[in-house]
Amino acid sequence: TALRQYSGFDFSITFVSFFLFSLPSFLLAVLLKEFVAIGFNNFLQKDPRIGIGVLLAIAIVSGLIWQVFIGGQLRRRLIVFGVSALATGGVLGFLSATNWFVNPGLGPIGVLLLIAATVAATVGVLAGLANRRSLLIGSAVGALGMVSYFALQGVLNQATLGMIIGLGLVAVLVGCAVGFALGGHDKGQAMRIGAIVAFFSASFVLIDRFMQAWPSYVDHPRINGRPIATVGSQTPGFTGDFWQTSLDSFTHLLLPTIALLLVSFAGYTRYARAGLLEVMNQDYIRTARAKGLPERVVIVRHALRNMLIPIATLVATDVGALLGGAVITESVFAIPGMGQLFNASLKRVDLNPIMGYFLVIAIMAILFNFLADLAYAALDPRVRVK
Structure with missing residues (x-):
C-alpha cells in the first residue's frame, strides 16, 4: 500500500483494515463461530462438494477483488479479472471433484510446486531472479527438501513435538550451510536465502503430513465429522497419536487466533504503511537510487529494514500482552487461559492469582521489550549492543 499509494489496492486495504478495526472482538468471534465453524462443519457432514452456482459466484468475486488490487487500465483489469476468476474456479472445481475437503493432501507434486x-x-525478493548463484542455492535447498519429503515419511509416523522442533532446526541449519558453501562473496544473503527456503520446505512437508492425518481425525468418535471447534482448548476424552492431538489443538485454537489477527490487522498495516512512506522520502533512499541500485535493493535492504523498527516495538508489546491473556476472546471461546484466570479471580476477590497474573505480565513486558531492543541492533546498523 505504501509503494502504491492512493491506488485501488491502497484504498481497498485501507477500507478492509478500518472495517475490521471497527468490529468489536466479541462480535467478530460470534461471526467466526457461525460462518466458519458451524458452516464448514455442516458442509463436511452434508455433501462436501461445491455447487456450480456457488463456484461461479466465488470465481466472480475473486476476479473483482484481484482486478481492484492489481489496478491499471481497463484492458489490464479485464485480463486480471478473467485469469483470476478462471484460476479460482478451476482450483475449487478440482478440489470439489476430487473430494479434497474430506481427504486433503499436497502430495509430492503439490509440495514440489510450493517449494519451487x-x-x-x-x-x-532478496537477490533478484537474475542472480544465478542465489537461484542455485535456493534450488539446491529445495531439492534437499523434496528428498526429505520421501525420506522422512516413515520417521514421521513416530513423531513427537521434540522431534519436529529438532528436524526444523536441522533443516534451517542445513539451509544456512548450503548458503555458506555456495554463497561466494555475499555469504550473508546466501545463508538467508538458504534458511528461508529450508524453513518453508520443511513447513510444506509438515503440513502435508498433517493433512494425511485429517481423515482419521475427522472420523474419530469424539469428533463425529465436525472438526472445527467453537469452545474449549481441546476435545474432552480425545486420544490419538501426535498428529491427531496436534490437529485437535489446531482446530480449537483456529478461530481465536483468526479473531485476534483480524482485530490487530489494522494497527499493523497502518504503522507499516506510514513508516514506509516516511522512510521512502529520506535522503539515504534518494542516494541509494542515485547510485543506480535496483529498486528491489532500495526497498528491501534500505527502506524495509528501517520501517520494521516501529513494527518491532509494536510486536513486542502485543506479544507480551497476548501472553497475559485476551479476556474477551477467551470468554467467548471458553478457553481456560490467563485472561479467564484473571477474570475469575476478580469475581472471587482472590488476590493471590491476581498478583501472579500481574507478575507474569510484568516479566513478559520486560522480556519482550528487551528482545525488541536486540531487534533494533539487527535492523538498524546505527544501533549497537554492548
Whole structure:
C-alpha cells in the first residue's frame, strides 16, 4: 500500500483494515463461530462438494477483488479479472471433484510446486531472479527438501513435538550451510536465502503430513465429522497419536487466533504503511537510487529494514500482552487461559492469582521489550549492543 499509494489496492486495504478495526472482538468471534465453524462443519457432514452456482459466484468475486488490487487500465483489469476468476474456479472445481475437503493432501507434486514457488519468491525478493548463484542455492535447498519429503515419511509416523522442533532446526541449519558453501562473496544473503527456503520446505512437508492425518481425525468418535471447534482448548476424552492431538489443538485454537489477527490487522498495516512512506522520502533512499541500485535493493535492504523498527516495538508489546491473556476472546471461546484466570479471580476477590497474573505480565513486558531492543541492533546498523 505504501509503494502504491492512493491506488485501488491502497484504498481497498485501507477500507478492509478500518472495517475490521471497527468490529468489536466479541462480535467478530460470534461471526467466526457461525460462518466458519458451524458452516464448514455442516458442509463436511452434508455433501462436501461445491455447487456450480456457488463456484461461479466465488470465481466472480475473486476476479473483482484481484482486478481492484492489481489496478491499471481497463484492458489490464479485464485480463486480471478473467485469469483470476478462471484460476479460482478451476482450483475449487478440482478440489470439489476430487473430494479434497474430506481427504486433503499436497502430495509430492503439490509440495514440489510450493517449494519451487518459495524459491522463486525468496530469490526474487532478496537477490533478484537474475542472480544465478542465489537461484542455485535456493534450488539446491529445495531439492534437499523434496528428498526429505520421501525420506522422512516413515520417521514421521513416530513423531513427537521434540522431534519436529529438532528436524526444523536441522533443516534451517542445513539451509544456512548450503548458503555458506555456495554463497561466494555475499555469504550473508546466501545463508538467508538458504534458511528461508529450508524453513518453508520443511513447513510444506509438515503440513502435508498433517493433512494425511485429517481423515482419521475427522472420523474419530469424539469428533463425529465436525472438526472445527467453537469452545474449549481441546476435545474432552480425545486420544490419538501426535498428529491427531496436534490437529485437535489446531482446530480449537483456529478461530481465536483468526479473531485476534483480524482485530490487530489494522494497527499493523497502518504503522507499516506510514513508516514506509516516511522512510521512502529520506535522503539515504534518494542516494541509494542515485547510485543506480535496483529498486528491489532500495526497498528491501534500505527502506524495509528501517520501517520494521516501529513494527518491532509494536510486536513486542502485543506479544507480551497476548501472553497475559485476551479476556474477551477467551470468554467467548471458553478457553481456560490467563485472561479467564484473571477474570475469575476478580469475581472471587482472590488476590493471590491476581498478583501472579500481574507478575507474569510484568516479566513478559520486560522480556519482550528487551528482545525488541536486540531487534533494533539487527535492523538498524546505527544501533549497537554492548
